[in-house]
Amino acid sequence: xxxxxxxxxxxxxxxxxTEALSEGRRLADxxxxxxxxxxxxxxxxxxxxxxxxxxxxxxxxxxPHLASYSSDAFAAAIAGAVQAKGATxxxxxxxxxxxxxxxxxxxxxxxxxxxxxxxxxxxxxxxQATRPVYAGKAFATTAFTSAVQVATTRPNVxxxxxxxxxxxxxxxxxxxxxxxxxxxxILAKGTGKPDLTEADVIVAGGRGMKSxxxxxxxxxxxxxxxxxxxxxxxxxxxxxxxxxxxxxxxTGKVVSPTLYIACxxxxxxxxxxxxxxxxxxxAINKDPEAPIFKLANYGIVGDLxxxxxxxxxxxxxxxxxxx
Amino acid sequence: MKILVALKxxxxxxxxxxxxxxxxxxxxxxxxxxxxxxxEYALEEALRLKESKGAEVTVVSLGGDSVKDVLRNxxxxxxxxxxxxxxxxxxxxxxxxxxxxxxKDKGFDLIFAGNKGMGGDNASVGPMLAELLGIAQANVxxxxxxxxAGFRAEREIEGGTEVVxxxxxxxxxxxxxxxxxxxASLKGIMAAKKKTIEEVEATAPAGATxxxxxxxxxxxxxxxxxxxxxxxxxxxxxxxxxxxxxxF
Ligand SMILES: Cc1cc2nc3c(=O)[nH]c(=O)nc-3n(C[C@H](O)[C@H](O)[C@H](O)COP(=O)(O)OP(=O)(O)OC[C@H]3O[C@@H](n4cnc5c(N)ncnc54)[C@H](O)[C@@H]3O)c2cc1C
Ligand SMILES: Nc1ncnc2c1ncn2[C@@H]1O[C@H](COP(=O)(O)O)[C@@H](O)[C@H]1O
Numbered sequence: 233x234x235x236x237x238x239x240x241x242x243x244x245x246x247x248x249x250t251e252a253l254s255e256g257r258r259l260a261d262x263x264x265x266x267x268x269x270x271x272x273x274x275x276x277x278x279x280x281x282x283x284x285x286x287x288x289x290x291x292x293x294x295x296p297h298l299a300s301y302s303s304d305a306f307a308a309a310i311a312g313a314v315q316a317k318g319a320t321x322x323x324x325x326x327x328x329x330x331x332x333x334x335x336x337x338x339x340x341x342x343x344x345x346x347x348x349x350x351x352x353x354x355x356x357x358x359x360q361a362t363r364p365v366y367a368g369k370a371f372a373t374t375a376f377t378s379a380v381q382v383a384t385t386r387p388n389v390x391x392x393x394x395x396x397x398x399x400x401x402x403x404x405x406x407x408x409x410x411x412x413x414x415x416x417x418i419l420a421k422g423t424g425k426p427d428l429t430e431a432d433v434i435v436a437g438g439r440g441m442k443s444x445x446x447x448x449x450x451x452x453x454x455x456x457x458x459x460x461x462x463x464x465x466x467x468x469x470x471x472x473x474x475x476x477x478x479x480x481x482x483t484g485k486v487v488s489p490t491l492y493i494a495c496x497x498x499x500x501x502x503x504x505x506x507x508x509x510x511x512x513x514x515a516i517n518k519d520p521e522a523p524i525f526k527l528a529n530y531g532i533v534g535d536l537x538x539x540x541x542x543x544x545x546x547x548x549x550x551x552x553x554x555x
Numbered sequence: 556m557k558i559l560v561a562l563k564x565x566x567x568x569x570x571x572x573x574x575x576x577x578x579x580x581x582x583x584x585x586x587x588x589x590x591x592x593x594x595e596y597a598l599e600e601a602l603r604l605k606e607s608k609g610a611e612v613t614v615v616s617l618g619g620d621s622v623k624d625v626l627r628n629x630x631x632x633x634x635x636x637x638x639x640x641x642x643x644x645x646x647x648x649x650x651x652x653x654x655x656x657x658x659k660d661k662g663f664d665l666i667f668a669g670n671k672g673m674g675g676d677n678a679s680v681g682p683m684l685a686e687l688l689g690i691a692q693a694n695v696x697x698x699x700x701x702x703x704a705g706f707r708a709e710r711e712i713e714g715g716t717e718v719v720x721x722x723x724x725x726x727x728x729x730x731x732x733x734x735x736x737x738x739a740s741l742k743g744i745m746a747a748k749k750k751t752i753e754e755v756e757a758t759a760p761a762g763a764t765x766x767x768x769x770x771x772x773x774x775x776x777x778x779x780x781x782x783x784x785x786x787x788x789x790x791x792x793x794x795x796x797x798x799x800x801x802x803f
Contacts, residue, residue, distance in 0.1 A: 301717075303682065303692050328712035332694050335647070335679035339686035344648055344763030345679050360767075366581075366674050369572040371770050378648075378763040412691035413721025416707075420715035427713035433802075476697070476732040477711060482568050482673065483592055483731050491802050502568050508772065512800050514792060520780075530795055531780040532788045542789035550793060552803045 233317050234260045235268045236287075237310050237324035237334065243278040247430060248325030250285050250392040252385045255352055256323050257286030257395055263354040267397065268317060272309045274299035283399025285392065290399050291317065295406035301329060302414040307336035308407040314341055314380060316404055321359050323352075326384035334384050343380035348486070350389045350509070359383060367482040367505035387430045388488050425460050428478060433459025433491045436480055436507070437467055440496020440517065440536060444472030449540045450495060456547040462487070464497045481506035495536045499524025516540065556610040556701075558601045559663040561654055561680070562629060563672040564622045565591045574769050581674075581769070590625045593669030596729035599736040600699055601667050602633045608701065611635050613663075617642050617653055617759070623752055630747035631739040637752045645675070646762025651683035653759035658688060663724055665706075670695045670728040681728035691721035697732040 236256040238249040245253075253269060260267040268289045269282030276292040283290065293309040310333060314322050322337065324330040326348040338345035346361035350371070353360045359381035365372045428434060435454040437447055450461045461478060468479045480487055482502040492510035497503060499515070499522055507513070508527060515528035516536045525531045532539055566572075566586045573582040590598075601612045614629040616622040617640040626637035640657055644650050658666060666688075671678035678694075685692035693699075693708035697716060700707050705722040711730055739747075781791040796802045 303685070303694075303719075307682075307686060328695070328710075328717075331678055332682060332692075336682040336686045336692065338679070339648060339651060339683035342648070342763070344646065345677075345683070346764060347678050348676065363676075365676050365769070366566070366570070366572050367568075367676060368772065369570075370574070370581075371772060372579075372766045373768040373770075374764045375767045376764050377761070411721075413693060413719050413725065415717045416720045417718040418712070418715060419709065419718065425714070430713065476730075477715070479731070491796065491800075501571075505568075508775070512796065512802055513775070513778075514796075525778070525780070527775055527778075529776070529778045529800065530792055531778055532792060533780060534785055534788060538785035539788055542785045543792065546786075546789045546793050550797075552793060552797070 233266050233268050233319040234321040234323065235270055235314055235317060235319035237270050237322065237330065238279070238282055239325065239327060239329055240271065240273065240276065240278045245278065245281045246325070246327070247392065248327050248385070248387040251387065251390040252323050252325045253282060253285035253287060254393045255385055255390040259321065259352060259354050263357065268319065270310065270313050272298055272306055280399060280401065283397045284394050286395040286397040288398050288400070290401045291404050292401065293404050293406050295409070297409035298406060300415045302411040303332050303336055304412045305407055305409070306333040307340055310334070310337040311340040312407060313404055320380055322380065322382045324384050326386045330384045334382055338382040341380045342378060343382045344376045344378040346374045346383040348386045349383050350386050352383060364486065364509065368486055368508055369505055386488065428460060428462050428480065428485045428487050431460045431489050433457045434462045434487060434489045435459055435493045435495065436462035436464065436497060437495050438464035438497030439466040439470065441467060444474060447474065453540055453544045453547070456544050457552060459491070464503050494524050495540060497524055498522050499527060556604065556608060556664045557662055558604060558610050558612045559658055559666045560594070560598045560601045560612060560614045560629070560634070561666065561668040562594045562598065562614050562616045562625045563591045563669065564588050564616060564618055564625045565672055565674040568592070568673065572771065574771065579766050579769050588621065588624065590628060591669050591673045593671060593673070593729050593731070595736040596731065596733045597667035597669055598629055598632060598634065599734045600729060601665070602737070603734065604701065605633070613638060615640060615654065615657060617644065617650055617757055619643065626752050627747050628739065630750045631743040632737060633743065637750070639752050639754045640757040641754060642757035642759045644757070644759035644762060646764045647677045647679040648683055648763040649759045649761065651680045651687055653757040654680070654684050655687035656758045657755065665724065666726045668726065668728045670730050681726050685726035688724070691725035693719040693721065693725065694728040695730045696727050697730050699727060699733065
């Protein structure tokens with residue numbers, strides 16, 4: 233069986249989980265194996281939706297003490313499900329939770345792990361994973377020798393495809409509640425906007441923005457395009473009040489949106505590492521020699537303080553937004 | 556308090572990646588090797604705990620003789636002891652197993668690591684190590700404190716941070732923002748030259764994974780520049796995104 237660890241938010245399947253499930257379905261078809269979806273929590277209401285993405289079976293590990301995320305408890309629950317169902321491939325989204333729990337579950341299973349993968353295949357009955365290394369400067373293909381193979385799928389890379397599955401549900405036993413660590417509180421900014429790693433459109437600003445206040449220009453453009461704002465390290469480190477959570481690059485987030493608009497960003501190798509797998513790249517820079525233009529599908533040589541407001545105005549007028 | 560910091564030697568971030576003749580590894584020619592950036596935050600956090608609470612800080616790196624540079628640098632920054640675990644393992648599970656075998660029974664209260672080792676970008680040795688030792692973990696940590704009950708850590712999640720509380724011992728993996736690493740002083744560098752690096756044969760199992768191919772990304776298609784004044788450029792861009800790229 234191919235088992236996919238899935239996450240719910242407010243009773244809904246998270247998008248990165250639908251992507252992992254869809255890829256799991258594709259691999260299951262290729263290998264002639266069934267696909268299972270696994271949910272862990274105090275309530276797993278909403279888990280039935282996994283059947284829409286091809287799950288043959290939906291497994292739930294439900295207990296009141298699983299209301300808050302705990303790395304060790306979740307890893308135990310996930311590894312337990314793999315063993316109970318004899319799954320040989322375990323997938324999950326490379327989300328904050330997936331990247332925390334799945335390597336731990338892999339170690340529990342004595343299984344190899346490939347994180348943040350961008351392509352998967354079944355070769356001779358075993359998983360093979362392709363993943364960006366050197367922050368996207370190269371791609372490595374990983375083969376497994378372990379009996380169980382574990383991987384997390386990078387958000388926004390695998391297409392979510394609806395495909396009806398039987399979705400027979402089964403409750404599995406929950407691990408005991410003697411956690412070593414547990415989440416006590418979530419300090420979210422509550423913007424309601426997607427995380428950079430999951431966004432379709434990113435409008436990013438660099439040192440050329442000159443101040444933190446000027447990022448309001450990028451917020452306005454991002455709002456008009458249905459996107460979110462990112463930043464270069466130079467901007468984040470400039471003391472403009474930008475959070476490291478929006479930094480793109482080798483020491484920030486590695487993103488693959490449909491559209492990446494770089495405003496006042498020169499295109500240093502460490503920045504490019506984090507965004508070069510974007511589908512379309514637009515560069516707005518007053519220096520025609522800026523290296524970012526080598527990467528850009530569309531380049532605008534000009535003053536961002538003139539171009540960005542024009543773009544916002546035009547986008548609003550055209551009623552544009554990503555479908 | 557006893558603290559262990561795991562340090563990985565990685566190619567400098569300026570490295571232009573070239574694939575070696577074997578088709579599956581990095582061509583090491585012209586590569587400058589550094590301590591993985593996140594590991595610098597990990598070490599800094601340990602040194603700050605040493606200063607504020609009193610702690611003995613041991614640094615460990617698994618690899619060949621060359622990783623002594625990383626260890627020597629950590630000694631110059633203020634680590635008390637350094638251990639070279641000799642091994643050519645690169646699979647994260649094998650590395651974590653070797654680190655766990657070393658750390659087991661040595662009474663470390665805290666193990667700091669980077670949230671990912673730059674280059675391999677596995678982001679898995681930390682949580683694997685925690686599981687193999689059967690202890691708590693907090694990953695991608697931007698704020699950390701030792702409390703009466705154990706530890707409190709803030710870690711980065713989608714769109715914010717979450718607070719993790721747990722018991723010691725624990726594995727904590729560092730993220731940028733946790734602290735601002737110090738520079739080595741001349742005095743520290745001189746003192747480090749006199750300290751010894753303990754060398755231990757690692758007990759690493761065969762890897763559970765192996766890289767079988769390394770390729771460079773496909774070149775991006777040639778782009779084009781949009782002409783005119785700002786308003787004309789803006790209109791041309793939106794039209795191109797809509798009609799050519801079909802983004803909207
Ligand atoms: C270990 C390490 C890790 C790093 N990790 C990262 C990382 O994760 N992410 C990252 O981004 N960087 C990272 N860096 C830093 C990187 O090397 C660069 O310093 C940084 O990306 C530069 O940011 P920038 O492009 O915003 O600034 P600059 O390079 O200063 O570029 C500013 C650009 O703005 C343009 N500009 C100025 N005014 C205007 C205007 N009015 N209109 C239009 N254009 C204008 C200029 O022409 C220039 O091209 C790292 C560096 C190191 C050593
Ligand atoms: N060879 C190694 N020696 C010591 N520590 C390592 C080694 N490999 C990984 N680590 C530690 O584990 C962290 C995560 O690495 P990785 O899982 O490879 O991305 C690194 O930042 C180091 O702290």
